[in-house]
Amino acid sequence: MTSSARLTSIVLACVLLAAFETGFIASLPGAWRFLPVVFATSVYLVQLRGWRFGGWLLAGFGVLLDLLGIGALPWQTLAYGAAALAVYAVSLHVFSNRSLYGLLGAGLAGWTAWAAGQAAVWGALALTRQGAPDGRAFLAYLGWHLFFLMLLLAILFYAVPRRTRLPVHR
Amino acid sequence: MKRAPARWLLAALALAAALLVPWRRLFGALQRPFAAAGTWVDARAFGLFDPATASPARVAQLEAQLAAAAVDHASDQALKQENDDLRSRLNFVARAKARMVSADVVARTVGADADRFEIDRGSRDGLAVGMPAVVEDGVLAGKVVSVSDADAVVAAVTDPGVRTAVSLLNGARTIGVATGLDGTMMALTYIPKDVDVEANEIVVTSGLEDRVPSGLVIGVVNAVESAGTDPFKQAVIQPLADPRRVSSVSIIVGSAP
Numbered sequence: 001m002t003s004s005a006r007l008t009s010i011v012l013a014c015v016l017l018a019a020f021e022t023g024f025i026a027s028l029p030g031a032w033r034f035l036p037v038v039f040a041t042s043v044y045l046v047q048l049r050g051w052r053f054g055g056w057l058l059a060g061f062g063v064l065l066d067l068l069g070i071g072a073l074p075w076q077t078l079a080y081g082a083a084a085l086a087v088y089a090v091s092l093h094v095f096s097n098r099s100l101y102g103l104l105g106a107g108l109a110g111w112t113a114w115a116a117g118q119a120a121v122w123g124a125l126a127l128t129r130q131g132a133p134d135g136r137a138f139l140a141y142l143g144w145h146l147f148f149l150m151l152l153l154a155i156l157f158y159a160v161p162r163r164t165r166l167p168v169h170r
Numbered sequence: 171m172k173r174a175p176a177r178w179l180l181a182a183l184a185l186a187a188a189l190l191v192p193w194r195r196l197f198g199a200l201q202r203p204f205a206a207a208g209t210w211v212d213a214r215a216f217g218l219f220d221p222a223t224a225s226p227a228r229v230a231q232l233e234a235q236l237a238a239a240a241v242d243h244a245s246d247q248a249l250k251q252e253n254d255d256l257r258s259r260l261n262f263v264a265r266a267k268a269r270m271v272s273a274d275v276v277a278r279t280v281g282a283d284a285d286r287f288e289i290d291r292g293s294r295d296g297l298a299v300g301m302p303a304v305v306e307d308g309v310l311a312g313k314v315v316s317v318s319d320a321d322a323v324v325a326a327v328t329d330p331g332v333r334t335a336v337s338l339l340n341g342a343r344t345i346g347v348a349t350g351l352d353g354t355m356m357a358l359t360y361i362p363k364d365v366d367v368e369a370n371e372i373v374v375t376s377g378l379e380d381r382v383p384s385g386l387v388i389g390v391v392n393a394v395e396s397a398g399t400d401p402f403k404q405a406v407i408q409p410l411a412d413p414r415r416v417s418s419v420s421i422i423v424g425s426a427p
Contacts, residue, residue: 007180008180011180011184015200016200019197019200019204019277020204021280022201022204022277022278022280022288023200023202023205023207023208023276023277023278024204024205024207024208025208026205026208026277026278026279026280027204027205027207027208027209027211027212027275027278027414028208028212028215029212029215029414065280068277068288068321068323069286069315069316070277070278070279070280070286070287070288070323071279071280071281072280072281072282073281118281132330133281133353134282134330134352134353137282137352137353140282
């Protein structure tokens, strides 16, 4: 496969994943609609596969939510961008790319940055009385997001064989 | 050495495509089957993942449906349902003499409780901010809050940021502005204490709002609350449309000539 064909397939896969999360996952009942498929995939690619472009997938998802206007809060680019930076930084300087511990640690770091960004926007909306979501619902959303993120990362760690070759370059 | 030019070429092509190709429409077309599948799962999983809203009768009904329905039968049923839905909406069009644009839901809010969804129609189809989105035979589901060329975002009437001019079908024809509460209910505030408002009264649009005709059904009064010294009381409204189980809506874009 040529490098441009690889890149094209990667970009198409990212677009498909984003459509899957905003279309299918977001329509599911109860807490299932909080499954962070794009987030988990990005963390997995950056931390375990050393693929830096995974960070762009995460930041790009935030941009997409803002462009389409379907984030529960505005300024999703900020939160997802911060998460991408945090995942990239810890994968580079803190954790090795071999352990589940490292994968979950990178996920937690990314989630913390993302949650801080979300909380900042939520706080600003609440202070200016611009229709911020209910506080309890917001906290529940953050909690479910973390739970499902850890779950998905663990599943990815064990389910995807480490020898699987991805069509990407480090 | 060969990779770098290929990447730049691809990036340039992607940029050109983003500027020239109607990507929102293409992305919407990609999202649509996913959203339909998710809505289908939600409709069939009612109560299984959310015990607070489950009723034994509903679960029994779903089990009976699951046992009876083969895949092709379910498909036929979905088509029939869609047909009935479209027919009822046409009835509303005939009755209200409204000009409508049908739209499919292609994505939903990612995040906490704001109930918003993206539809595959935009300003090119005559949509504008503030236009009402209705389901079935004239039940108000939400209002258009943002619009682009190819698509638009609808906020459900229960969204905390949405305010709707309403009227109660009681003797006094009480009017007011209902606001979304927590994504599931609405509140009609500042009702004078001497006005008679009771549970189960029907709430409709008052027509005092730009672009929203009168008489669209919103829901029923669920409870009436009042504090001891407060000169006003508040009615909690249960909406009839459930935005999470809607896969297509009609946008009222104006009245027929």
